[in-house]
Amino acid sequence: MRATIIHGERDVRVDDVPDPRLLTPTDAVVRVVAACVCGSDLWPYRGVTPTDEPKAIGHEFVGIVEEVGDDVSTVHVGDFVIAPFYFCDSTCVNCRNGVSTSCLTGGWWGSTDRDGKPVPGAQGERVRVPLADGTLVATPEVPDDGLVPSLLTLADVMGTGHHAALSAGVTTGSTVVVVGDGAVGLCAVLAAKRLGASRIVAMSRHADRQVIAREFGATDVVPERGDEGVARIKEMFDGVGPDCVLECVGTKESMDQAIRSARPGGMVGYVGVPNGGPELPVGRLFGTNVGVNGGVAPVRGYVEELLPEVLSGAITPGRVFDLELPLEQAAEAYAAMDERRATKVLLRP
Amino acid sequence: MRATIIHGERDVRVDDVPDPRLLTPTDAVVRVVAACVCGSDLWPYRGVTPTDEPKAIGHEFVGIVEEVGDDVSTVHVGDFVIAPFYFCDSTCVNCRNGVSTSCLTGGWWGSTDRDGKPVPGAQGERVRVPLADGTLVATPEVPDDGLVPSLLTLADVMGTGHHAALSAGVTTGSTVVVVGDGAVGLCAVLAAKRLGASRIVAMSRHADRQVIAREFGATDVVPERGDEGVARIKEMFDGVGPDCVLECVGTKESMDQAIRSARPGGMVGYVGVPNGGPELPVGRLFGTNVGVNGGVAPVRGYVEELLPEVLSGAITPGRVFDLELPLEQAAEAYAAMDERRATKVLLRP
Numbered sequence: 001m002r003a004t005i006i007h008g009e010r011d012v013r014v015d016d017v018p019d020p021r022l023l024t025p026t027d028a029v030v031r032v033v034a035a036c037v038c039g040s041d042l043w044p045y046r047g048v049t050p051t052d053e054p055k056a057i058g059h060e061f062v063g064i065v066e067e068v069g070d071d072v073s074t075v076h077v078g079d080f081v082i083a084p085f086y087f088c089d090s091t092c093v094n095c096r097n098g099v100s101t102s103c104l105t106g107g108w109w110g111s112t113d114r115d116g117k118p119v120p121g122a123q124g125e126r127v128r129v130p131l132a133d134g135t136l137v138a139t140p141e142v143p144d145d146g147l148v149p150s151l152l153t154l155a156d157v158m159g160t161g162h163h164a165a166l167s168a169g170v171t172t173g174s175t176v177v178v179v180g181d182g183a184v185g186l187c188a189v190l191a192a193k194r195l196g197a198s199r200i201v202a203m204s205r206h207a208d209r210q211v212i213a214r215e216f217g218a219t220d221v222v223p224e225r226g227d228e229g230v231a232r233i234k235e236m237f238d239g240v241g242p243d244c245v246l247e248c249v250g251t252k253e254s255m256d257q258a259i260r261s262a263r264p265g266g267m268v269g270y271v272g273v274p275n276g277g278p279e280l281p282v283g284r285l286f287g288t289n290v291g292v293n294g295g296v297a298p299v300r301g302y303v304e305e306l307l308p309e310v311l312s313g314a315i316t317p318g319r320v321f322d323l324e325l326p327l328e329q330a331a332e333a334y335a336a337m338d339e340r341r342a343t344k345v346l347l348r349p
Numbered sequence: 350m351r352a353t354i355i356h357g358e359r360d361v362r363v364d365d366v367p368d369p370r371l372l373t374p375t376d377a378v379v380r381v382v383a384a385c386v387c388g389s390d391l392w393p394y395r396g397v398t399p400t401d402e403p404k405a406i407g408h409e410f411v412g413i414v415e416e417v418g419d420d421v422s423t424v425h426v427g428d429f430v431i432a433p434f435y436f437c438d439s440t441c442v443n444c445r446n447g448v449s450t451s452c453l454t455g456g457w458w459g460s461t462d463r464d465g466k467p468v469p470g471a472q473g474e475r476v477r478v479p480l481a482d483g484t485l486v487a488t489p490e491v492p493d494d495g496l497v498p499s500l501l502t503l504a505d506v507m508g509t510g511h512h513a514a515l516s517a518g519v520t521t522g523s524t525v526v527v528v529g530d531g532a533v534g535l536c537a538v539l540a541a542k543r544l545g546a547s548r549i550v551a552m553s554r555h556a557d558r559q560v561i562a563r564e565f566g567a568t569d570v571v572p573e574r575g576d577e578g579v580a581r582i583k584e585m586f587d588g589v590g591p592d593c594v595l596e597c598v599g600t601k602e603s604m605d606q607a608i609r610s611a612r613p614g615g616m617v618g619y620v621g622v623p624n625g626g627p628e629l630p631v632g633r634l635f636g637t638n639v640g641v642n643g644g645v646a647p648v649r650g651y652v653e654e655l656l657p658e659v660l661s662g663a664i665t666p667g668r669v670f671d672l673e674l675p676l677e678q679a680a681e682a683y684a685a686m687d688e689r690r691a692t693k694v695l696l697r698p
Contacts, residue, residue, distance in 0.1 A: 293640030
């Protein structure tokens, strides 16, 4: 089959690779209907994290089940399924605690399972899914094609935005600032809105993203960053800042801005993959009682809550996709995101 | 009057100082019935934080109101009052948000008020209390002397332990580990118990403190520290760790132990004054979804909740005092705590 392989910095190719097949009785094989490129895929693409040897890439997909192992009972051949950006058993103590990203038997697409067997990346034609019962969520019926982008966001960015909001304790009446206007940041706006936030500020300087942020529920848009951004935010919220700040970037600058923006006693919910730090300034956090909570988002556990709203059209997180390409043009998908010509690119095998 | 003055490293004296008096209409003057020495007072005592010039010290006291300014309405001459370890107006936006330690007009004992007027330290015979309505809580009647130690803990250590537990999200059924067996750590055990924790581990290697920890509700005591302590704790809680870890020390080692002990998705509630760091390891926190929440405890806001239980004897946090001395022996009080001959020393002017 064809699959996306990263060979090195800015060198992404669609190559021929062996077809995946069932390797254990708990596996499924899924034909990918849509996959996409993640902001975190750009770290190896940009060479920020090194690629020592060619490696399957991609961790967000939806598709149709083509085969299931003998021990798979919750998904069936022909089902349309959503896969989170990792696989997990949904039964271990960490999964039961709602932290399936720390599953004791799980792992990552484009890697290996606990037995060392290969697990393909998601930007390909097919994926072997270990722990299929724990990992996959089937929709009640095969959805209209128009719903595919929004369903695909449940694999990562919508669930991750939701995690940022939950981690920051967003609830009815909360005041919220979202740092980052990428796909996750925009989804965090939407998540905050559906959790009942009374005021939501999107920190954004891109006109097209501002439009989506407002569609998703942002009441205000602030283009300033750094010291100016913090000052502007403080001023907007009683001179002290908002209850919740959702950090959706992962750089030292964005985390610093998030921590300094929150009001005393406020909470930063962060989901941006920390890129080589920063370490958090405990003295400032202590003095202001600003908490920091979040991490790699356990999106598998959020699918059941969010799926009905996607299917009904109540939320349309798929709006974050502003470019759709055939899988064969994966290299262009990466370039478009790297050069910020696209917010989020959907790939169709 | 007589008051405790720190002159430098390991040089604490009781000196003659001017009597405090009303300086603004919102002041009260309180005659100190009991004060005490805080673990954080040991940082200047040990020279870890420098003392550039002689300075009034002490920030925990209870007493009897002797004078009130014309604008004071909630406390009256003759009232027995509890003062938090800071003064605050209880009306500004931060106070209303429950973060009175970030009061916009408040400040610290042994310092100055917002107008630059002197505010005495608490380890003396009398204290001028700015913002008396916001700061002081009067008991319904002058309490029995036997209740004074427990009431005094509401000025700091009991409220601080409670803050650690709240910050970590302790609730009915939570599993909890408390790092630190000083007065705050012991109070954190008590706080976790009254919030409904199902299992509470006190990390302690001092027999006398272990006894109090068990009295306060600890179900287990673990003497190991560092890697051994973490391994022991993981093993006790499904191999993954407890829901909540209460960090009540403030050193790099204790915070590291706390973060590594929490289960994935767990929360560290920290109240130990960070002593020169550490910066928090965001990569580990991100990967495990362990949150960090807490800071300088807004104990003023907790007095109303905890006071009835102290008055009824339902909780006896005053058990943390294991030495009582006359004010004139303040130097011995510091030495006893520094040398760990005492957990917490009560001073009587």
